Amino acid sequence: MDAGSASEPRTITPAGDDAVLPFQVLGLDVRGRAIQMGPALSTLLDRHDYPLPVSKLLGEAVVLTVLLGSSLKFDGQFILQTQTDGPVDMLVVDYRTPGDLRAYARFDEERLAALEAEGTPDPADLLGKGILAMTVDQGTHTSRYQGIVSLDGSSLEDVAHTYFEQSEQIPTTVRLAVAEMMTREDGGVAHSWRAGGVMVQFLPQSEEEERHRDLPGGDAPGGAEADEEDADDRWVEAQSLISTVEDHELIDPDVTTERLLYRLFHERGVRVFEPSRVQDKCSCSRERIEGVLRSFTAEEIEQSIEDGRIAVTCEFCGLAYDFNPAEFAN
Template sequence: MQPAHDYEPDDVVLPFAVENADVRGRITRLGPLADEVLRRHAYPEAVSHLLGEALCLLALLGSTLKIRGSLSLQTKGDGPVRLLIADCVSDGGGKVNLRGYAGFDREADYTGLDHAFSRLVGQGYFALTIDPGGDADRYQGIVALEGASLSECAERYFLTSEQIPTSIKLAVGRVYAREAGRFAPEADAGHWRAGGVMIQHLPRRQDLVRAPEDPLDEHEDWRRCRILMQTASEAELLEPRLASEELLYRLFHEDGVRVFPGARAVFGCRCSRERLAGLLRQYPREELAELLQDGHITGNCEFCNEAYRFTLEELVPEMAP
């Protein structure tokens, strides 16, 4: 394995290759980024866990973009979490901007649903959309919301839409100060973290390519790497003092693993006061007047929860005295 890079361990996505197998992958540990996104919303724990997984998954996928463009992940179902959206924008030079939000039933009881993916999202679809920007066409792939986790939905997407055998492991949770213990009594104590590993079988020899309709006919190297990756524990994926390179060595040291320069992941919302004002100005004056509360119209960004306040005169200049 190559020496560790000059990155902080958090909010970085590292590509890697298992040396003696046709397996490529990515690993990420989201610390400040995950904590900022999830704290901005104060969702129920189960909803926060689900959004954290989406952010982590999108960091793994979005860092593969080699051009300036965007990638978005969406689930839409008939469960209490009716909508889950995460998107990222790549600068094409080693940095991705991530954001996300969840649309959910605020009256539902989420007790004990932290890992109950199917009960949270219900039936619906999982979609990935790539937008290269400019005049290039967007590409969208959609699969049914089938599987016991968001990871399984993504694995199914890659197998059916891209014909690439893929295995993904995600973990989300709060990490507390040692003196407070791992499970502190305060509901809002601790910092959110997310971690994930993704590997894909990308054989260089055509005779090793397996038909997607025959998933049991796996190559031995791929089967072994998939089993080894799944041994990564939630604690290992979330531990801030365990470097990603060290975890990869624990998993694949028998074959050898090579780590490549990574991409920095940062929180980045594209909302602005000017953009929201432009949207509000499309409404008739009468409807804007009905939205007034204490002399202001307030709008919140779904992604970052930033609140913007406007007077009616700011939106309809001709009404200014």
């Protein structure tokens, strides 16, 4: 955001698709982040050609990871991973600052087909029971932080609420939406994915509240107590406003992130900040994989050989790497 001179209005770069937009609502003592995803999400999901329910579930996990990972104030990595007994027994989304994303889902085709035969599966049914781990990695010379919450038939939105309640103790509400889009293009039908999300957190000890805490109540009679708005009432109002957001508003390209935030909070005064981009970018490399292979024992190397070569395919991006076993001879 360009501040400009004292006489000039501030100019803000529109967020557009695949950009996280931080915002603050001083009147409610809340802050948050919002995003609409388009091309980056389509690339992530179409690469694997997952069944529709799996793609939608992974899309929700991607949006949630972006909303959480984009809050990192340092160079690092945020990883969201599920391990469950459901048809989709693993989701992994990896966010690396300043905005590199990769994602992967593992599922049981037979169990998924059986669930689809009964109707459109609910995300909670796809996940089943297990755990969701959120890991913050600041690099080689620092300790990892990991928060773990149970998955017991709840949606990813509900799990996020539980995570912040247990691990961060910050009142938080999250809305996520993912949709498969079909549009007419050059006489045919073009397929794409869109998603959106908004996360709001309540900060009752914000600088703005501290600044105005001791102001008198104006025309109140002497000795009368000021009639202050209860902090919980502000949070209830913020939650109520977020609950009015419909899925189509989160994904509609005609309802930009800025427009959505204005619709929600204009009466309370919403301030947005410079957006940050996210992109589909895997962190795999030949050097990284070679380093892993060099940590293998001779027996493990032998077990990895097929047709005289060692072939490794990245589960995230699908890139294949080929190695000569002789490179790892002891």
